Amino acid sequence: MTDDLNDLKAALDAATPAPDPDKRAAHLRLAEENFDKLQESARPARPTSGRFQKGMQMIFKGLTTRGALTLTTAFVAVGVVVATPFGQDLLFRDNGLTQPEGVELSSVPSKTAAADVVVDSVVEDAAQAIDSSIRPRSRDDEIIAEAPPEPEVSSLVAEAVDDSVPEEFQQSTAPNGSFVGAESEVSSGGGIQITGSAEMGLAGGRRTYDSTSQQPSGANSHSEFNSLTSSHDGALDWAMTQDDQIAPTADSGADAPPPNIYARPFELDENVIVSPAPSPAPPPFIPLGELESVPEVVDTEAFPEAIPSDLKITAEEPVSTFSIDVDTAGYSVVRSSLMAGRMPPKGAVRVEEMINYFPYDYAAPEGDAPFLTSIQVGVSPWNSDRKLVHIGLQGAQVTDRPPLNLVFLIDTSGSMNSANKLPLLKQSFRLMLSELRPQDQVSIVTYAGSAGQVLEATSASERGTILTALDKLSAGGSTAGQAGLQQAYSVAESMASEGEVTRVILATDGDFNVGISNPDALKNYIADKRETGVYLSVLGFGRGNLDDATMQALAQNGNGQAAYIDTLSEAQKVLVDQLTGALFPIANDVKIQVEFNPAEVAEYRLLGYETRALRRKDFNNDKVDAGEIGAGHTVTAIYEVTPVGSPAVLNDPLRYQQVSRDEGSEELGFLKLRYKAPGQDVSQLIQTPLVDGEALDSEARFAAAIAGFAQLLRDEDAYLGDWGYDQAIELALGARGDDPFGYRSEAIKLMRLAQSLDQ
Amino acid sequence: MLFGVVRWIGRFFIRYDNFFQGLTNGARPIEVMRMTVSDEDLAQAAANGDKQAFSSLLNRHYDRLFRLAFRLTGQQAEAEDLTQDICAALPAKLRNYRGEAKFSTWVYRVTVNAAHDRRRRRATYMKASDGWGDWEVNRQAALSESAAQLDWLQRAMNSLSDDLRDTLALILDDVTHAEAAEILGISAGTISWRISEAKKHLRQLKEEEEQV
Numbered sequence: 001m002t003d004d005l006n007d008l009k010a011a012l013d014a015a016t017p018a019p020d021p022d023k024r025a026a027h028l029r030l031a032e033e034n035f036d037k038l039q040e041s042a043r044p045a046r047p048t049s050g051r052f053q054k055g056m057q058m059i060f061k062g063l064t065t066r067g068a069l070t071l072t073t074a075f076v077a078v079g080v081v082v083a084t085p086f087g088q089d090l091l092f093r094d095n096g097l098t099q100p101e102g103v104e105l106s107s108v109p110s111k112t113a114a115a116d117v118v119v120d121s122v123v124e125d126a127a128q129a130i131d132s133s134i135r136p137r138s139r140d141d142e143i144i145a146e147a148p149p150e151p152e153v154s155s156l157v158a159e160a161v162d163d164s165v166p167e168e169f170q171q172s173t174a175p176n177g178s179f180v181g182a183e184s185e186v187s188s189g190g191g192i193q194i195t196g197s198a199e200m201g202l203a204g205g206r207r208t209y210d211s212t213s214q215q216p217s218g219a220n221s222h223s224e225f226n227s228l229t230s231s232h233d234g235a236l237d238w239a240m241t242q243d244d245q246i247a248p249t250a251d252s253g254a255d256a257p258p259p260n261i262y263a264r265p266f267e268l269d270e271n272v273i274v275s276p277a278p279s280p281a282p283p284p285f286i287p288l289g290e291l292e293s294v295p296e297v298v299d300t301e302a303f304p305e306a307i308p309s310d311l312k313i314t315a316e317e318p319v320s321t322f323s324i325d326v327d328t329a330g331y332s333v334v335r336s337s338l339m340a341g342r343m344p345p346k347g348a349v350r351v352e353e354m355i356n357y358f359p360y361d362y363a364a365p366e367g368d369a370p371f372l373t374s375i376q377v378g379v380s381p382w383n384s385d386r387k388l389v390h391i392g393l394q395g396a397q398v399t400d401r402p403p404l405n406l407v408f409l410i411d412t413s414g415s416m417n418s419a420n421k422l423p424l425l426k427q428s429f430r431l432m433l434s435e436l437r438p439q440d441q442v443s444i445v446t447y448a449g450s451a452g453q454v455l456e457a458t459s460a461s462e463r464g465t466i467l468t469a470l471d472k473l474s475a476g477g478s479t480a481g482q483a484g485l486q487q488a489y490s491v492a493e494s495m496a497s498e499g500e501v502t503r504v505i506l507a508t509d510g511d512f513n514v515g516i517s518n519p520d521a522l523k524n525y526i527a528d529k530r531e532t533g534v535y536l537s538v539l540g541f542g543r544g545n546l547d548d549a550t551m552q553a554l555a556q557n558g559n560g561q562a563a564y565i566d567t568l569s570e571a572q573k574v575l576v577d578q579l580t581g582a583l584f585p586i587a588n589d590v591k592i593q594v595e596f597n598p599a600e601v602a603e604y605r606l607l608g609y610e611t612r613a614l615r616r617k618d619f620n621n622d623k624v625d626a627g628e629i630g631a632g633h634t635v636t637a638i639y640e641v642t643p644v645g646s647p648a649v650l651n652d653p654l655r656y657q658q659v660s661r662d663e664g665s666e667e668l669g670f671l672k673l674r675y676k677a678p679g680q681d682v683s684q685l686i687q688t689p690l691v692d693g694e695a696l697d698s699e700a701r702f703a704a705a706i707a708g709f710a711q712l713l714r715d716e717d718a719y720l721g722d723w724g725y726d727q728a729i730e731l732a733l734g735a736r737g738d739d740p741f742g743y744r745s746e747a748i749k750l751m752r753l754a755q756s757l758d759q
Numbered sequence: 760m761l762f763g764v765v766r767w768i769g770r771f772f773i774r775y776d777n778f779f780q781g782l783t784n785g786a787r788p789i790e791v792m793r794m795t796v797s798d799e800d801l802a803q804a805a806a807n808g809d810k811q812a813f814s815s816l817l818n819r820h821y822d823r824l825f826r827l828a829f830r831l832t833g834q835q836a837e838a839e840d841l842t843q844d845i846c847a848a849l850p851a852k853l854r855n856y857r858g859e860a861k862f863s864t865w866v867y868r869v870t871v872n873a874a875h876d877r878r879r880r881r882a883t884y885m886k887a888s889d890g891w892g893d894w895e896v897n898r899q900a901a902l903s904e905s906a907a908q909l910d911w912l913q914r915a916m917n918s919l920s921d922d923l924r925d926t927l928a929l930i931l932d933d934v935t936h937a938e939a940a941e942i943l944g945i946s947a948g949t950i951s952w953r954i955s956e957a958k959k960h961l962r963q964l965k966e967e968e969e970q971v
Contacts, residue, residue: 004958004961004962004965005927005931005954005957005958005961008912008915008927008931008961009931011908011909011911011912011915012830012912012928012931014908015829015909015912016826016829016830017829017835018822019821019822019825019839019842020835020839023839023842023843024821024822024825026843027821027839027842027843027846028814028817028818028821028846030843030846030847031813031817031846031847031849031850032810032813032814034846034847034848034849034850034851035805035810035813035850036810037850038850038851038854039808039810339796339800340796340800340801340804340809340812341796341800341801341812341815342811342812418803418806418807419803419857419858420803420807542807
């Protein structure tokens with residue numbers, strides 16, 4: 001550079017003023033506002049009501065809970081009194097008014113028969129008809145499904161109708177919340193309010209998170225309302241929805257300890273607020289995640305909310321039951337957040353998924369056994385007065401794998417149109433294709449607006465054909481998730497034959513926004529299809545509107561695995577390195593039950609698995625679905641236990657409760673494990689005692705480091721004491737081992753990142 | 760009734776709790792992020808609808824954008840308007856960011872293009888006053904020491920064509936020739952040629968001054 005230029009540079013530098021702070025702030029604000037506007041215009045379905053309107057709605061919602069509710073229910077009661085001379089027929093016809101024409105639903109006198117009559121197509125018709133008629137007017141508003149009446153209210157109603165109502169109806173009114181819809185309001189922009197039974201129909205067709213999942217097996221007079229979203233009988237229904245148990249139900253309270261979890265997938269997208277279910281002891285109100293709480297929300301990611309498993313007192317609750325979980329999405333989401341320089345949303349951090357992301361070198365099973373459990377007990381890294389019980393499952397490697405039928409169900413909606421979604425997806429599948437064998441078959445179904453099969457079932461050896469079909473995919477339109485799934489399953493069923501493994505691989509950014517996008521309806525559909533032996537894996541791509549809750553629910557119900565793919569190396573891990581594990585299940589419905597010995601263990605705590613908790617009695621019930629384990633998979637569960645007499649015991653022993661102690665045994669507890677061989681309906685049992693030990697090996701120590709890291713990310717440091725990121729890094733470094741793929745080194749890098757972000 | 764109201768208020772606070780917290784410590788993560796995350800990752804996240812990423816990204820680049828805007832226009836008010844235009848349009852533009860170029864390069868290109876647009880619009884109704892520099896400000900600064908230097912800067916910049924001025928604005932902002940070429944959408948050779956042209960002009964200007 002010459003002197004002239006240098007002079008000019010110096011002069012320019014001197015002349016350049018600093019930006020005016022006020023202007024700067026105003027410009028940044030303007031940019032953010034425009035950013036918000038853009039997000040909203042890109043997603044027209046999202047309500048755009050002002051905060052004032054929202055506030056007013058909340059006020060009304062708050063006000064209606066008691067007084068108005070009593071009033072409206074009284075009206076309903078009066079209506080019922082009037083209706084009785086005409087019998088239940090009239091009652092049902094009244095409800096039937098909300099059904100679209102041509103749906104044969106009315107005048108079904110028997111309660112249980114009603115549920116059976118309604119078939120899937122009706123579900124869709126009803127939902128869509130209602131959807132289309134309601135949407136245009138109500139898009140600016142929230143549709144709120146409120147909590148059902150308090151017990152006192154229902155009993156009040158029961159009293160009111162006492163004299164004149166047939167006994168049958170009374171029974172169905174009072175107990176377990178058949179008035180779920182009674183309070184739900186659909187208030188449209190024009191101020192139209194529909195109340196009473198019509199509402200139930202609307203809420204039922206439109207979106208009923210609660211009604212299906214809260215419904216215990218007992219049917220009631222409103223069962224046709226429930227059947228709008230669920231075409232299954234009660235028992236199965238319960239089995240399918242138990243994974244995201246909303247709350248302990250009335251009938252479970254007596255013989256089983258109510259599940260301590262409170263997991264609730266919520267979906268911001270539709271702005272539906274769902275309140276807790278009725279229960280004998282209402283669960284505490286849980287602050288919803290920030291996604292739901294902040295009005296000016298930008299992205300529409302949804303993560304299941306789950307209360308962390310709490311410390312249990314062995315004397316009171318000696319048995320802990322859960323389903324295994326081989327999902328890895330939790331870790332990938334955490335990684336993608338941290339890499340983007342933010343702490344992950346707490347709901348996204350699932351301890352068990354973080355732990356199970358990593359392969360561990362456990363002892364492999366011998367002979368025909370599908371897996372081997374290895375148990376270690378050692379001092380807890382964050383509290384030397386406690387111990388960690390480390391349960392590791394190693395799945396057998398499959399040497400001679402059966403032919404595979406894969407249906408790629410690819411989301412090609414407009415939202416997939418960014419570098420880390422559809423293009424990454426194509427690259428990932430290209431990677432995976434090279435792992436398949438000639439006898440494997442591949443088909444591609446896409447969904448966007450309308451679903452369509454892009455590639456007929458093709459042998460994996462015809463690489464060219466498959467790659468061309470993949471390359472032709474382009475993103476555009478909205479997401480008809482349901483139609484896509486239906487088509488994918490029908491293609492899968494046509495490909496399936498004896499001795500082959502058939503699997504639908506759903507690749508999406510989690511945005512199901514057309515058709516029946518009710519997660520419950522989707523779940524029910526998938527759970528139904530599970531019976532046909534088709535597995536479902538869910539691969540999540542991209543951030544922004546990742547609906548983790550739905551992804552989780554789909555994979556859990558579809559006998560599959562949810563993984564989140566943020567980079568090509570993650571695709572390599574999931575689809576190439578661990579392909580056999582991801583695609584070849586070696587044991588289905590694997591459940592673990594641990595009974596702790598009160599003579600040895602005063603308190604215990606399961607790390608993670610909140611969304612996988614099972615009721616005690618579900619362990620032996622083969623109808624209850626649980627997680628699958630794939631070839632070569634490792635699954636790890638960690639309990640933190642406090643030995644009797646340890647200074648770390650938090651709960652004092654009770655004075656009047658005598659704990660019977662089997663002094664002779666030195667076992668910490670007893671592990672029971674149930675699994676089904678693929679294709680079988682009857683489970684097998686494995687039992688092992690938990691014996692005290694002193695040290696954990698490096699695999700277990702690394703798992704412990706990750707568990708600690710996950711708890712730090714969730715801000716659950718109540719049990720960790722002074723143990724922080726430094727100690728986590730140190731522990732993980734010491735236990736890194738071989739780490740041939742670099743997964744563990746990456747985890748340590750993430751710990752360092754989190755440490756610098758979380759200050 | 761009373762119970763309902765109390766419950767509602769409680770709920771309101773619980774529901775908006777995170778929001779309130781966000782208000783109080785919203786600025787904190789940005790500082791940390793500055794060191795850890797690449798612009799490109801943030802831009803990608805922002806393009807996918809991540810508001811926090813967008814905010815921190817813009818925060819990070821605002822000062823440089825403004826500086827470039829000033830160098831392109833020569834007037835503070837004009838630079839502010841230009842920056843405002845860019846801020847307003849950036850969310851939509853970001854959707855087209857495909858991560859092919861460095862984010863700083865990309866955003867500079869956006870700035871240069873916006874400056875060109877503005878210049879074209881101005882040209883239609885303000886042909887006479889087109890040029891580089893802020894006469895008003897300079898007249899006020901006439902008494903200060905730097906007056907002479909500013910005066911020279913202004914004359915120098917005004918003696919250059921728009922193309923040469925834009926190129927200098929970038930090159931003198933420590934942008935490499937290759938990057939400047941990418942930003943302006945021309946070849947690196949053209950950049951070099953423009954620089955030598957600019958030098959020629961400056962030398963000529965100096966000679967004229969010395970003669971006077």
